[in-house]
Amino acid sequence: MAINNENNLLTKEKIKLEKPSMYAVIMLNDDYTPMEFVIYVxxxxxxxxxxxxxxxxxxxxxxxxxxxxxxxxxxAETKANQVVEFARINQHPLECKVQKQ
Structure with missing residues (x-):
């Protein structure tokens, strides 16, 4: 709300919020990470x-x-980082990337 100094009136201002851009978390294949681990992640x-x-x-x-x-x-960045960190802890080279949609 804003105050109009001429008439001392309160007026409502419409604020238009835009939807945030969306990003895909993309998991990449490797020859070492077990399929069961990928499913678990x-x-x-x-x-x-x-x-x-x-x-x-x-x-x-x-x-x-x-x-x-x-x-x-x-x-998206948080989830990609969680995947990579969890994979490293479990000694897997699993990688993720984040890509704008």
Whole structure:
């Protein structure tokens, strides 16, 4: 609300909020990370069902990459970092990248 000094009236100002840009978290295939680990990561970090996680894992395996989810930038970066950190802790070279949609 704003005060109009001439008439001492309160007026409402409309503020238009834009939707944030969306970013895909893309998991990349490698020859070392076990398929079961990829499924587990998809279930735990991205909250995918077992069936969805298995389908995404097979896409990653067969096509070299797969989309894990689409989020605003800060969430996408956080999830990608969680995946990479968890993989490193478990001694896997799994990689993710964030790409604007």
């Amino acid at each position: 998809l279930q735990s970090v991205f909250k995918k069902s077992y069936e969805d996680a298995k389908s995404i894992m097979l896409t990653i395996h067969n096509e070299g990459k797969g989309i894990c989810g689409v989020f605003p930038l800060d969430i």
